[in-house]
Structures are given as C-alpha cells and as structure tokens.
Amino acid sequence: MKLSANEKLDLREVLRDLEHYRPKRKGWSWRRKLTNHRLGPFVYRNASEDLKKSIPLPAAQAFGDIDPQADCVITTEIASGRFEDDLRRMRMAAWHGADHIMVIRTTGQSHIDGLIEGTPEGVGGVPITRKQLRATRKTLDAIENEVGRPINLHSYVSGLAGAEIAVLFAEEGVNGAHQDPQYNVLYRDINMHRSFVDAAEAKKILADAGILQLDGAHNANATAKQAWKVTPELFVQHAINTAYSRAVGMAREQIALSTVPPTAPPAPKLRLDLPYAVALRELFNGYVFRAQQNTRYAETDTTEATITHVLDTLISRLTSADIQSTITPDEGRNIPWHYNNVAGVNTARQTLMGLDGIMEMIELKKDGPLREQVRELKERAVLFLEEILASGGYYNAVAAGQFVDSGYFPERRGDGIDRSPAGGDRAGTVIKRAPDYGAPVCSHFGDNVYRDSEHKVCGAYGGCTLCDPAKIQYIDELDPEDNVETRLAKPLADRAAGILHPEVEKHGDNFVCVTIFVPTSPDFAEYAALQIAEKMNLKNAQVISRRVLHPAEGSVFEVRGMLDVAIEIDEIPLAARPEPLTDTEIEAWARPRDIHVVAATVGEDEHSVGIREILDIKHGGIEKYGFHCHFIGTSVALERLLDEALAVGAHVILISTIVTHADVHKQHMRRLAELARRRGVRARFLLIAGGTQITDDIARQCGMDAGFGRGTKGRDVASFILRKLRTQEKS
C-alpha cells in the first residue's frame, strides 16, 4: 500500500486482503541520532535524521521551514473507540514527528479470559484483536514509508490473556508493549499468582520477539492521593518488574521504565521532581527510560496542561529520556481529540528542539539539596524492599496494603490497596506442572520436557507460528453487525459524494468547540455561554472548560457542541491564484528590464522579517531575479513611501502590515490606494500588500492589486509582478 501526500488514507485498501498481510519488520526501532546536524541556519546537538515528509512547527517559516527531529522517540496515545478513525489520526501524528503509537485498549479487555476477534467498537479505547493489529500495522508500514522513519506500534499485555496477547503481538509485528504483573494485581484485582505466572510467559515471548517492554509504575503516580509521596514505592515497583523480567531472560535494552514527574505547578515541581528523576536514572542505569508527562494534576485548561508538559519535558532533557511520551492537553476533559494528539506531540517537539544542546552549557549540582534528596529517596526505596522481604515477600506485602499508600514510606497511613493472594479475578487457576509437562513451541518459559531437545522444539511438527507465520489462523469477523465494514458505510458514502462534516474524534461526529467570554459573574456567565452556544445552533452544548477571570468582570468558557452541517467539496471554489513561474523564466524577463520595487512596513509597526524574506537575495527573495529593491524601513508613513517610489521611478510598491488591531491593516491599504489616486499616480504602480492576516481578497477589496499571506515566497510575488507587467507591456 502506497500513500500519496494529497490523498486521504484509503480504508478499503487497508482492509483488502488482510488475511495474507505480514508486517514489514519486527522489533523496536530507535531514531538514528545525529550529534552535529546542520539544518538551515543552525547546527543541532541532540537531533536525529530528518523526515521525508512532515509539517514543521509554525515558527519554522522564519527559518526556511526546517523541521529538526529530536534524538528520542516521541509517543502519542491514540484511542477513539474506532480503530479505523485512529488510523487517520496516526498519520497526522506521524507527520508531526510521532514515531511511537500507543493504542489504548477498550475498557474491560483486561478481564476477558481469551482473545477478542474482529473489529467491534470500543469504549475509551479499541478492542485489541488480530484484525485490528494487522490493519494498523499495515497502515503504519505505509505511513513510515511516507514520512521516512520507522513507526513503533504499541499496546498492552496485561489482564487475563497476557500470554496469548504476547503471542499475537509477536506474530503481528507489534513493536512495544506494557507488561507489568503489578498492574493486574493492584488496579485490575486479577489474582496475583495468575498474574505473575502469566507474566513470565508473556515476557519470554516479548523478549524473543525484540518487543520493547514498558512497565506500569506510572499508574501509582496517577492513582496516589499525593503523587510526590509515592516516589519510594515507584522505585520498588520498577525494581520488581525489572528484576522479574531479567530473571525471565529479557535483555536490559528491552526493559523500559515508565516514569512520570509526579507533580504539577503550583507545586514547586522541579524541586520535587528533579531529585526523583535523577535517583531513578542512577538506580536503573543501563535500562531504557520512557519519560511520560503528568496526568495526575491535569484539569480542563489545555494551556495549563501544556505548561506542565513542557516542564516534564525539561526534566527529560536535564536528566535523560529514550522515549518522550506525550499526553494530549485535553486529557483532563475528554477522550483526546485528533488535533490534541498533534498538539501534544508538538509540545514535546518544540520543547526538545528548544532545549537542544542545553547540557553542554549547564550541569546538575553534585552537592547540596539535590544530592541529599537523591540519597534519601534511594534509602526510602531500600527500606521499602527490606520491609517487603521481612514481611514474607511480595504477596504478603500486597495483602498488608503496602502499595499505593498515601504515606511517604516508611510513613504509612493505612489507605493502600490491599489484595488477598487467594482472591481476585480467576483465583485458583494456576496449575502445578506435572513432571511430564511439555510445551513444544518457541519462546516458552519454565520447566518443559521438550526443552532439552537438540533441535528447535517446534521442529517435530514443522515449526510453530513464530517460525512459520503461514500457520497463523486468521479470523476476520465474528459479529455481523458490530464491525468495521458496517461502520465504514457512512464515511465511504460521504467520501464518494464529496461531503465534509466537522470532526474531532470519529468520522461525522459533527463536534465543534467554541471559546466564549461572558462579562459577568461565573454563575450567570456559564448559563449565558450555553445560551450563546444554543443560538449558534450547537446541539447538546456542554461547557468543557471554564476559567474565572474575575468574580464580577467575567469568565471564559470553552463549549463543545454538535453542529449538524455538511459541506459539499464541489461547492468550494478552487484557489484562484495560478502556479508560480519558474526561477529561470522570472529572471530572464526581469533582469534586463531594471524594475524598481519600493517596500516598507507601514503604520506603527516594527515587523520586518516577513518583508525581508520576500525581498532579500539571501532569503530567496525577489532581488535574486534582478529586481532593484529599496527597503525604506519599518513604521514608514504612507506619504513618504509614495515619495520614495516616485523618486526612484518604481513600478511596484510593496507594503507589509502585520498589526491588525482595530483593522488598522485594512486602513493602511485603503489609504495607500487613495493617496496614489489623489496624486494621480495610481496607474504607475502595482500596489501589493503582505502580512500574516492578509489575503488576496482582503487586499483587493482595500484597493490593492494583490495581497499575500502567510507562507508566501519571493517567487509567488515575483510571478504576480511579472504576469501583471508583461500584460501591461503587451497592451
């Protein structure tokens, strides 16, 4: 399957012939690091190879649209409930630099004692099935070709079917997985014997398949009453899963610790979180660090969440991160929307590139409070381990309620999660292996009569599915109603008819979000905001974020609602502006004609970067074609500009107007046209305006000959000038 940048993902093609699809590669992929990477005007220290296709950060337009990529893998977590909608979101995220796609499982999959098949719709995630994984891997295989970088697919090996899911992941080319039996025990109340016995088999399968394993310690962080007090326990949880994985035979470089800076402002975040981050990286030196962003204190304000996430990412740079995970800024208010996955990825990308090379210039102090707290944290963790052993081991410690207690160990408050070793889901399902126990397959853990054979244990019957994928039994669908084919009928019909709906999560959901400031006290204001939304025809309007700016002066709300509209693509006019001419054609015409261009930023406006890019030869501006450019300066009066244009005999006047307060940009354009007319020189000049808020339509309405907005290049302006003057010349 091949993707084209201008064409939407073809879901029919994704689903075609899945029965025979095999993943292109297996195992985890890291980025190729570059320590002195020259890109545009800069040299990057902590970069990796560029992408073939991407959408740079917005400010990149000032630096030649460069899109430097950080040295660490960037994660986004995606789950709308319908995997077919998630595939489109994965593509958008990949174009913004995500190369680790974590698919959240549907609520309750942990308690299903077996695999799910087909493509039923999920809640808060998707049912992880062979068909869903295969379709997703097939799509990601195509997306990684499109963007030019491997993309890691990731999901969860927990619950009652851990061993089977691990086989499924190994067979289907899943690259990363959460696997931590403590998660089952503490948060899913699955019997602890069952969880640990299953986990050993699952870990062995992951280890042999080269799948990167993440642990589950971050969940304690999200659950704890005061997240910064659970830190000694986090070391213990990491250690249990790590030591258990090593004992099964997993290599260090496959064992990733999932770690979250525990706090958020207004807590003194770095003072609390940095010692923890340092202690963790020292105690677990040699393992992989997956730095997650904080969710524990996420409220509904997306700006607040983003700032916390920037600080989390700063901690990653001050210490280390092999994987920088991202949390969408809207996680505190709804299941993440498409564009918030992209926003989360960009928060990490922007922060990491902004901090590039910072550790060449600063270092963490080797004495004082940082070192004292690092030592204290390690000692508290050691004391925790000692107590677990003294109390008779892990199972007894869980039964005693030692885990996720709100006290700062050794303090205990008696509010931990306690589970009985004899209780929990599927208690009593662990079976002692008989002396003749055998499992004639690869990647099996533990006592096994076939293990000592000289040949591959699966050789007796021609190979297991891990050696011979042709043996995999593919099941397409089990439910005739609840499946992707049924769900796709409407989206595909819409696409065929060229119909567009607004969307935040799933095709045709019709959700939009509006920001409304209401100038009164909060109680009245919220009601008023909903009324306003209703008058805008938003159905089921709901306030998803509120912020009091002043108890009497007003509040601002973000309101989500359904806008029941459909737009037909055929009714959208095609862009009127023709393609720019070639450099050679422009230069051949312009250079011999000595055309003078006078330019300035007008009004009380000191911006000059944009107009410089259009003019200057060093930025690829129109000078290079032989136009004589006269930049008068910034905050130039229109009268003076016109005087200068007349003085040099200019053919073209270019104005830049960035400030738009009270529509001042429109006034400047109208006044320039009017002034030229009054002086009787309007016909002598091409009047061209540019600026971030300028469009060709606006400029023409204000009396200009043309207008150019964001993203304009010198070639676009030169092409317009040439076409216009050439026509005048001919007539």
Place this chain on the structure above:
Amino acid sequence: MSALERPDDFATRRQHLSAMSDAELQQHFWSLADKLVAPLIEEARTHTTPSIERSVLLRMGFSSIEAKALVERMDERSLLSHGAGRLVLELAKAKTLSVRAAGMALLAGQYWQELPR
C-alpha cells in the same frame, strides 16, 4: 483497605544504611529486588495457567476459538498439568496425524480416552 499505620520513622529506620556508599546502597537495592522476585519466578517456572496453555496452542497453529475450546475441555478433565501442547503433539505422533488434525479430532470429541491421566 489495610490497617497498617505509622509515622515517618525514616531517621531511625535508616541508621544501618547511613554508612553505605552510594555504590553499596545501589548493590543492596538490587540484591533485595532479586531476592524478592526469586520465589515469584520459581512459581512461574513450575506452574502454568489456561492463558499460557492457550498461547501454546496458538503457536501450534490453532485459532483463538479452537485454543480456548481445547483448553477448557482439557481443564475440565484436569489434564492441563501435562501441557495442552504436549497432549496434542503426542496424540498426533501416536495417530500419525498432523498437529492440527489431532487438535480438531479432540474438538470433535475423539481420542480423549487415550490421553494420559
């Protein structure tokens, strides 16, 4: 919820650690962690579960539906301690069937009396 409650006695409890260097503390941390998981890993080495047995049958080329049904029937007859995969493979050898044909025969109700007790 547990009844374990006590104040933060870190200052007294840490006395035996105070003389350790950072490297010694680190070593102590990992030796405790290894001790803690040793009995857990021993249990895993010597035990199995329905999920493990289903995962073995998946690897032998059975679908999730077939694996689930086979493991359930073996569990009803208390046969899982021998390993679902071994039961199927040894049956296949004895009857000169393919592994898949042996499993399908069991699903069809055949040969159960010939499996080990």
